[in-house]
Amino acid sequence: MTTALARVLRRHWLLALLVLAGVVLRIVTQLAYRPALLYIDSFRYLDDVGVFHPGGINPVGYEWFLWPLLGLGDLLGIGGLAGVAAVQHLLGIGLGVGIYVLLRRFGVREWLAAPAAAPVLLDAYQLQIEQLIMSDLLFQVLLLVAVYLLCWWGPPTPKVAAVAGGVLALSVMVRSVGLTLVVPAAVFVLLAAGLRPREGWRPRLIATGALVVGFGAAVLVYALYGALVAGKFGVGGSGGGGALFGRAAVVANCDELDLTREERLICPREPHEVREELGIDFYLHLWDVQANVDNLLPEGMDVNAAQKSLTREVVLHQPLDIAGGVARDFLKGFAPTRTQTVGDVPLDRWQFQLEHPLYAPDWYTREWAELHDGSDLHAEHELTSFLRGYQLGGGYTPGILLGGALLLAAAAVAGLGRARRSGLRAVTLLPAGLAITVLLTASVMEFSWRYQLPGLVLIPLAGALGATALFGRPQTIRIPPGRTPPGRIPPGRTPPGRIPHRSTPSEESQMLTSFPDDVDSDALDEYASRYGEHRFAPVVVLIAAYNEEESIGDVLDSIPSRCCDLDVDTLVVVDGAKDRTAEVALRHGARTCVAPTNRGQGAALRLGYRLAQQRGARYVVTTDADGQYDIAELPMLLEPLIADRADFVSGSRRLGSNERPALIRRVGTYVFAWIVSALTRQRITDTSFGFRGMRVEVPNSVTLQQPQYQSSELLVGLLSHGYRVLEQPMRMLPRSAGESKKGSSWKYGYRYAKVVLGTWWRERRNTGAPAPAVETVTERPAAVGE
Numbered sequence: 001m002t003t004a005l006a007r008v009l010r011r012h013w014l015l016a017l018l019v020l021a022g023v024v025l026r027i028v029t030q031l032a033y034r035p036a037l038l039y040i041d042s043f044r045y046l047d048d049v050g051v052f053h054p055g056g057i058n059p060v061g062y063e064w065f066l067w068p069l070l071g072l073g074d075l076l077g078i079g080g081l082a083g084v085a086a087v088q089h090l091l092g093i094g095l096g097v098g099i100y101v102l103l104r105r106f107g108v109r110e111w112l113a114a115p116a117a118a119p120v121l122l123d124a125y126q127l128q129i130e131q132l133i134m135s136d137l138l139f140q141v142l143l144l145v146a147v148y149l150l151c152w153w154g155p156p157t158p159k160v161a162a163v164a165g166g167v168l169a170l171s172v173m174v175r176s177v178g179l180t181l182v183v184p185a186a187v188f189v190l191l192a193a194g195l196r197p198r199e200g201w202r203p204r205l206i207a208t209g210a211l212v213v214g215f216g217a218a219v220l221v222y223a224l225y226g227a228l229v230a231g232k233f234g235v236g237g238s239g240g241g242g243a244l245f246g247r248a249a250v251v252a253n254c255d256e257l258d259l260t261r262e263e264r265l266i267c268p269r270e271p272h273e274v275r276e277e278l279g280i281d282f283y284l285h286l287w288d289v290q291a292n293v294d295n296l297l298p299e300g301m302d303v304n305a306a307q308k309s310l311t312r313e314v315v316l317h318q319p320l321d322i323a324g325g326v327a328r329d330f331l332k333g334f335a336p337t338r339t340q341t342v343g344d345v346p347l348d349r350w351q352f353q354l355e356h357p358l359y360a361p362d363w364y365t366r367e368w369a370e371l372h373d374g375s376d377l378h379a380e381h382e383l384t385s386f387l388r389g390y391q392l393g394g395g396y397t398p399g400i401l402l403g404g405a406l407l408l409a410a411a412a413v414a415g416l417g418r419a420r421r422s423g424l425r426a427v428t429l430l431p432a433g434l435a436i437t438v439l440l441t442a443s444v445m446e447f448s449w450r451y452q453l454p455g456l457v458l459i460p461l462a463g464a465l466g467a468t469a470l471f472g473r474p475q476t477i478r479i480p481p482g483r484t485p486p487g488r489i490p491p492g493r494t495p496p497g498r499i500p501h502r503s504t505p506s507e508e509s510q511m512l513t514s515f516p517d518d519v520d521s522d523a524l525d526e527y528a529s530r531y532g533e534h535r536f537a538p539v540v541v542l543i544a545a546y547n548e549e550e551s552i553g554d555v556l557d558s559i560p561s562r563c564c565d566l567d568v569d570t571l572v573v574v575d576g577a578k579d580r581t582a583e584v585a586l587r588h589g590a591r592t593c594v595a596p597t598n599r600g601q602g603a604a605l606r607l608g609y610r611l612a613q614q615r616g617a618r619y620v621v622t623t624d625a626d627g628q629y630d631i632a633e634l635p636m637l638l639e640p641l642i643a644d645r646a647d648f649v650s651g652s653r654r655l656g657s658n659e660r661p662a663l664i665r666r667v668g669t670y671v672f673a674w675i676v677s678a679l680t681r682q683r684i685t686d687t688s689f690g691f692r693g694m695r696v697e698v699p700n701s702v703t704l705q706q707p708q709y710q711s712s713e714l715l716v717g718l719l720s721h722g723y724r725v726l727e728q729p730m731r732m733l734p735r736s737a738g739e740s741k742k743g744s745s746w747k748y749g750y751r752y753a754k755v756v757l758g759t760w761w762r763e764r765r766n767t768g769a770p771a772p773a774v775e776t777v778t779e780r781p782a783a784v785g786e
Contacts, residue, residue: 026127041134065138102147103465124352125338125453143438146181151535154535170218188429250276330439333455417470520607523596542609553587566638608622648695653686655727656730676712702720
């Protein structure tokens, strides 16, 4: 347990540091303001817990969340309000980790994924909202859950889409601003498989319909509940006049509009300058106060109807005033610093104060603390001073960074740069679309820095995905002096129905350059045009094939569609074949990526590794196209990976069996296993067995520059990086067709040894020390025939 934790912390050290800082800040916040912070809305939530009356300003979803937590806190003696704040802080940490995990799922590098989680982990405004008894944190959590559901397993099925629609509906019951989020979610589900879905548009339309139905049904049930209990059909919101009334009241030209008597009574008489100073929030809630209605309006007047009709008149006759105000408030959230303009909701409501802030009479606030925690309100001055200094001194996410991240996401969705072939455009669209929609919807009502907090979750997520899509994940690889990277060779004319082919490189192949090179780019372009933006199943069986038309069909037919309770896809990377390998692979249903130039198995596998990670696979299994490996042994590779007992699992013919091996090759297997074991100080029995399974990030995190002799380079490289390696006893069968392309055994052995020693020296020089002594496991049954 301790060893596994240490390994995880080493691998994700940057996130670990950010989480540690986030935990410390949350402990300080919890101790600084006890039992919790209470705002105006907090009292409405607390007063309605257990009643769940749907007729108020706020929906009751957050009260469902509060009810068990308050009771549990009282039962455990830790205090109800303090317990709620503690749970919200834990969820805040979970948000940061969740963002990181999701980004790593889509192949975003650690150094980019961790900073994307930093805003929600370290932003002082986030800390303050978690300490408040308010619904915002729960709303953020539901948004991230919806993103997970919609994109974790690839294009969502109707069932998954319906569940995600239900989660989005639940977010509406927590904060009514979520009502519009079904639109970007539906667009994502429709386009999740790209603009030319392989299976046609019908499955995407069904899944989109399932999302909308799941969302609409849940919202409708809640609205009917409101109509039945409170006589109010709806989901709650900002006053009886609707979200736009406050904005309409500020800009309304009351003397110029043709208004009814009731509309004139509620149309503000103050000059526009005074209205702007009073602010949208003042007018939004002016008529929610019964005393104002009793003192200023005739008895029996339908105030809600008058507010709605006045809003409609202003929108129809002053649309530019309304739209301009919304646009200005939307852009305020991307300011470099936290600023407040005239009429905004006061910024200090969302800032730490030196004393415990009170938004209700002192006695009333203290009664709630006494009721749920049996204690008085308390502020620890030294800690509150630290938190206030941290917040005002720059402990927040500059809006200009969020704006830049959103622009990166927009560029990726538009398909600029490498994004067109990245496979990440649709998944970038989801958080970016949700962020824009929720912030714009909030801006329709009014601007508040509190309403910008969903952006701390969604915008960094979208920005990191966008940056990865735009700029890729190139791996810097040294090219020896005198060598040049392969250049672009213009494709020749291609006969109809045939795959383009380029000339084969010399036997002494050049070292590969950074990914993607020109050949990789052409292959990815062709793949994207064929399949759009599809996502792979959790398991991808990867085959690098060159002139294997005779045997590859039988191999593809033997690969199961499901293994170890996970769906399995097959990806064939055709390495510039001169025969009909690509056509056979396509006919047998494999995803097929065609490299126009034959560079070697290592180059083809590297391309496949990157493609699998970019398009959502979790595990990659490599096998050959010649039928030398028993696909029935696939579970032996997957089970240790799924159980997290290994990062890389390889078969071993020495532990299993090898039918009719040539003597020189059998000797070579022993010799190279001994050499690698001696160099890495870890026991290896077979360095070149091609049936291997690994977590998808493993091959993409080590240097791969060998176009042909890749098996030993990958093995030595990952051992040098400290990955857990497991060998399983397996069979090696005779080739089902064709002949080996390795050539002379002596020449192959010389080059193989050169790669083994060269890779070991390269990795040793890079790390400055011998490979770390990590656990390498070799499992062998009691009796296995050689």
